[in-house]
Amino acid sequence: MLDWHGDRSWTSLLDAAPESAGIDLAAVRRYRLQRVRHEMATRDIAAVVLGDAINIRYATGARNMQVFTSRNAPSRYLVLTADHSILHEFTGCEHLANGLDTIDEVRPATTASFVAGGAEIAARERTWAEEIAATIRSLVGDSDPVVGVERFNAGAAIALAATGVQIVDAQEPVEMARAIKSDGEIACIRASLRMVEGAVGELRDAIRPGISENELWSVLHRAVIVGNGDYCETRLLNSGPRTNPWFQESAARTIRPNELVALDTDVVGCHGYYADFSRTFHVGPAEPTAAQRELYRVAHAQVEHNVGIIEPGLGFREYAERAWDIPERFLAHRYYLSAHGCGMSGEYPYLYHCADFDAAGYDGVIEPGMTLCVESFIGAADGKEGVKLEQQVLVTDTGTELLSEFPFEHALLDR
16 A cells, blocks of 8 residues: 655646556656647647547546546646647546656636536636637647537537637547557556456456446456546446346346346556456356357357457458357447557557448548457347457567457356
8 A cells, every 4th residue: 555655736646556567657658749739740639629528638647527527527637739739627626647757837727618617608618718729829829720629519629719719529539649658558458457467367256146247347446446446437237138238237136046247347457458358157057058158159269260360550451350250140240440549548440340341430540559348249139148258469570469368168168
């Protein structure tokens, strides 16, 4: 357990936490900030105003009430130019950014939401917008700057546009920045995964007939918090007939003997990095049925094949064409993606199934430094159960390196 030792900043505590051993977190923060600024410059964007709490943390390392502030935007936001960063922090929280050399100045935020402004919200939004525009003009020396914004209510964005700045979407430069990880970021991801794998081990050990899905999910959540993770972004844990179709969140249902239990971690863990892998377990006490084993083996084959084809320089469409062919009887309930980027959350790129590429896909190139999660859900449209599996990998100069190490279930995989 960490003690304060006189330095009361959250940053110093995180940098000294056990999972931070051997990681230069200050260098990680500087790398990420440089990435954002590089992508801004590539697109001639003079400034960005970031309201997504994860993007603020990516660019600066500053963390504060991520779920709350993302939902109540703008109430905490970052103004970033090529050479200056100003964090507008939620009221009374300015001290939380102490120790971060990625932030040049901290100011109190103006919360421009309906709950804060009520019937006077339009006036509040104008005030917010005028303050932002004046700040940006003073920093970049341009009366007509290009400004990237994201995650704000419509009235705030409209008010900012009315000040005469040129509004563009900040999602592209930030997502492209986040896509390529430094060695330090990979070390953070490994630390997050090892903690979450321990938490999933506790969950696996707690599986028994008679426990509810919610009780079981709470085992994971408790272990994540004890392990210095942030939060579980979803609650995708289900059992028995609720494993098919996918995307059924944990409920009060009691888990019964010999059923399957499926889990997608979706954990914002240590250092704010996403630990995202999926596993399916068998409750027992009997051996898994032939039908359960078949579902598991098919899902495992899909993941293993698709991990095996990933290589740097591979186009997104080419990946879709090479990817594992989903058998017709499992096609209707397929997972909506074949793979996706993963960093501080699920992120760019999305890699689609061949069957979905023309309708939903887009092209691009898999690059070294990307971290990808390769997905599978296998369950027949008329089936009783389904299996969810997923692996998290790093794209290297020659192929992939497995990042998620939690074992598969031999009882379900072996013939």
